Amino acid sequence: MQTRRIGDVQVGAIGLGGMPMSIEGRPDEQRSIAAIHAALDAGVTLIDTADAYHRDANEVGHNETLIARALAGYGGDTSDVLVATKGGHLRPGDGSWTLNGSPEYLKNACDASLERLGVEAIGLYQFHRPDPKVPYAESVGAIRDLLDAGKIRFAGISNANPDQIRQADQILGGRLVSVQNQFSPAFRSSEPELELCAEMDIAFLPWSPLGGISHAGDLGSRFAVFAEVAREYGVSPQQVSLAWMLAKAPVVIPIPGSSRPETIRDSVGAVDLKLSPEELSRLDAA
Template sequence: MRYRRIGDTKVSAIGLGAMPLSIEGRPERPQAIRTIHAALDAGITLIDTADAYTTDADGQGHNETLVAEALASWPGDTSGVLVATKGGLVHRDGGPWDRDGSPAHLKQAARESRRRLGVDTIGLYQFHRPDPGVSYETSIGAIRELMDEGVIRMAGISNANLKQIALADHVLGGRLVSVQNQFSPAYRSSEGELDYCVEREIAFLPWSPLGGAGRGADVFADHPAFAEIAEELGVSPQRVTLAWELALGHCVIPIPGARRPESITDSALAADLVLRASDIERLSAS
């Protein structure tokens, strides 16, 4: 496993996106736990979660409690594992998430996340998505206060544009450590944000780096170079995709989701897959 950095913390170059283990279509809890354990067995030391990853039946926080249970039951040393969680979305039964970027909500949500994760301080807390009803500066100000109070150790943002990244870093006093945006072969609209983060040593965490649940075949049909190079190298297209994203910048840390242990085990191997310059150029043009 190769490593990269989020702020002052060394993490595996590939993380685990735990969302698929708690939303609709999720596996049974024993398989979900095995999937997280498989990630840890493979050397993954970054797990991404959020309080809003849940279903109608569970209420807020299902994914966080699942991650905490898996870490507690893994026989190895988890002291080097960074759990990144997010706040600012509220699960709504039967529909999409509601947004709440108010300081009161974010502060309460962070404290509840801390309790569910069973930690004294959250390693990385990210503002999940801008709330059009609250100024971005106000929401990030609440994150700054959570950091100053010791509720969270590091701060990041998600689903942010260039202006919001710059504003967040300013409000946080230069302490913004991560940006988590959607990015994959099929979704490259955050390429500018990725480059901006790499230039400023801010970790960029692509979510849905493989195109999203159930879309793998479509993605590789639309972008055939990934499957073609995978066949040439004798590895999966998913592994090639993650290796390509890693090659785009030393601050890029993809967080593929997984529902099965086999999936995250294969994804973890992308950290050690070195592509040729010609491969990278070909994939970027695909």
């Protein structure tokens, strides 16, 4: 697969989002492992997860454990796979998402993720979401300390605005490698962050790039132009969505969630779909 850069490593230009395999509505483990293996077979080398991707309160890190198990059980070489996890969000088990951005919490969460992933250093560790109760500089300072201690190889942030992106890069001493924000045909308000990442030459990872777990399937019926372009090429509207965002800047690396082999295989096809400038402007205007 065509690759793009995170820090000083190249990863497949389409990554895999692990959330649908671990939260409410998740499939059995066998199907999730098959989806991860299909992604690896297709050349995916970036897998996005988080300690908070779980359903019940007593299974924190469900998705990290699942990914570690899938990688260990894969027949081929996985040495070039970058697992990107996150800390700072919690799920008490009632379906809600809460926050803790305190340095002490983040450092402990990172240690727990290291253990679940079974690695000496986490590939990419992302501060999941700013916590209004904790100064942003303190939370990002904890990520800097983890980087300095060698517990994480690369540092990223998520759900950040342009000021926070600049601030984080400064606190990290110019070592911020990625920003993960929501971006899809239905949610375009992260364009300024995408453009800033392109300017700063750091990776921009669109989350819920198909509109989210409950809306990904009906992308074509909600966005007629995406369906029209998809018909012209004989591909899915989801592939068109991913190709459209890949064309926005060379720093963009979408992480579509999948829990079935066929959906991640279809998404990977987006790297070979080259849309014309005229099609891209129609999609921009949709």
